[in-house]
Amino acid sequence: MDIATLSIILLVVLFGLLLLGLWVGFALLAVGMVAMELATGAPTGSIMATKIxxxxxxxxxxxLPMFIWMGEILFRSRLSSDLFTGLSPFTRRLPGGLLHVNILGCALFAAVSGSSAATTATVGKMSLPELKSRGYDMRMAIGTLAGSGTFGFLIPPSIILIVYGAATEQSIARLFLAGLLPGLMLAVMFAGYVMLWSLLHRDRVPAPDPRPTLRQRLRALKLLLPTVLLIVAVIGSIYAGLASPTEAAVVGVAGALAISGLSGGLDRDSAVGALRGAAITTCMIAFILAGASFLTVAMGFTGIPRTLAAWIGEQGYSQFALLSALLVFFIVLGFFLDGISIVVLTTSVILPMVTAAGIDPIWFGIFLVLVVEMSQITPPVGFNLFVLQSITGRGIFEIALMALPFFLILVLATAILSVFPEIALWLPGTMISR
Known part of the structure; x- marks a missing residue:
């Protein structure tokens, strides 16, 4: 059977199973089994068991489970209310006012949770009612939250970067460092857009609050201190070489437990709920990784990745042409799949093309995460849209329209990262050179 026919059959099987509602992990296993049976006479069962x-x-x-657990603990603590109260005095005088709390709050919570959905839900439950009561434009408030909630994928400790690192055998520590500056750049771009929008629509932004007193600023800093210390403990220990990502995750869980315990936000029910939520999410990701690992081996037997990589090399595409094509491909795929599924489903096929084109796999991981962030705010399978629908009661497509400017900013950020790759590679290079 030729490669083209086999590829079409596997795509039909994959999307057919997904449309039938089969879990992504089992769908990947099934496609791998079909590929093995059609392409080789090797023992499918033995290879599947060994590879998984x-x-x-x-x-x-x-x-992975430790960072997920840390995010679940903080999700059930008073951290979100402390973030809003702590950030408010420093954003009231900026053009756009408290809309910046969504952006900064999501950036800070992303740095201690690693989950996009948890970031959106945690900050949104606190900020949206407050912004509505103060007379802010709700379309803009929901849009900023939808866009900023995607920071959970990029700003370390990112669950999806751990998944990418495990799937591609790249250093998770280097991936974490590579995500820092692009994450900060994206936050600045979002804030810049909010400032510009507020200056052009002064009638839709409430008058700025009185300048906060020194006492108010000091109280705000006190509320932000636990979050900042936790970020420093987790990310700083990795950057300083004092801890591996796994050890830093343990530090993060211990810090999250301490913050929640001292703030009085952790009781027996919430502790059990956090553990249960972490277990469910970890098992879901493990199933997807298991299916993807077997599919990777099966694809190797079919020769499809090698053929695609060779074809790309023969075409003589430039790096920018290849990345532009991949950008469109991933955006379309994001309409139908969640972020983690996109990463584990495509890396086995795409990475050989990327490395053949001379693209750094660490940089490509950040590029991929930026594109996957777009899938969080594109219907019909945008997880952030689902979260905001449950909070606001508005329709998925209505929320997606509110988030459209931030989707376009994500596209612009991806283009900037492609032109200036050192934005992602400078920090990992600094760490390695030490």
């Missing part, structure tokens, strides 16, 4: 065990028996993956 090898893929999940990886030490770096132990950071």
């Amino acid at each position: 065990w090898g893929a999940l028996n990886v030490w770096d993956l132990t950071a």
Whole structure:
């Protein structure tokens, strides 16, 4: 059977199973089994068992449940209300006022949770009612939250960067460092857009509050201190070489437990809920990784990745032409799949093309995460849209329209990162050179 026919059959099987509602992990296993049966006479069952065990028996993956647990603990604590109260005095006088709390709050919470959906839900439950009561334009408030909630994928500790690192055998520590500056750049771009919009629509922004007193600023800093210390403890320990990502995750869980305990936001029910939520999310990701690992081996037997990589090389595409094509491809894929599924489903096929074109796999991980962030705010399978629908009661497509400017900013940020790759590669290079 030729490569083109086999590729079409596998795509039909994959999307057919997904449309039938089969879990992504099992769909990937099924496609791998079909590929093995059609392309080779090797023992499918033995290869599947061996590969799944090898893929999940990886030490770096132990950071995954710990970071998820840390995010679940903080999600149930008073951290969100403290973030809003702590950031308010420093944003009231900026053009756009408290709309910046959505952006800064999401950036800070992303740095201690790693989850896009958790970031959106946590900050949104606190900020949206407050912004509505103060007379802010709700379309803009919801849009900023939808866009800023995607920071959970990029700003470390990012769950999806751990998944990408495990799937591609890249250093998770380097990926974390590579995500820092692009994440900050994206936050600045969002804030800049909010300032510009507010200056052009002064009638839709409330009058600025009185200048906060020194006492108010000091009280705000006190509320922000636990979050800042937790970020420094987790990310700083990795950057300083004092801890591996797994060890930093343990530090993060211990810090989250301490913050929640001292703030009085952690009781028995919330503690059990956090543990249960972490277990469910970890198992879901593990199933997807297991299916993707077997599919990767099956694709190797079919020769599809090698053929595609060779074809790309023969075409002589420039890096920018390849990245532009991949950008469109991932945006379309994001209409139908969630971020983690996109990463584990495509890396086995795409990475050989990327490396053949001379693109750094660490940089490509950040590029991929930026594009995957777009899938969080594109219907019909945008997780951030679902979260905001549950909070606001508005329709998915209405929220997506509110988030459209921030989707376009994500596209612009991806273009900037492509032109200036050092934005992502400078910090990892600094760490390695030490």
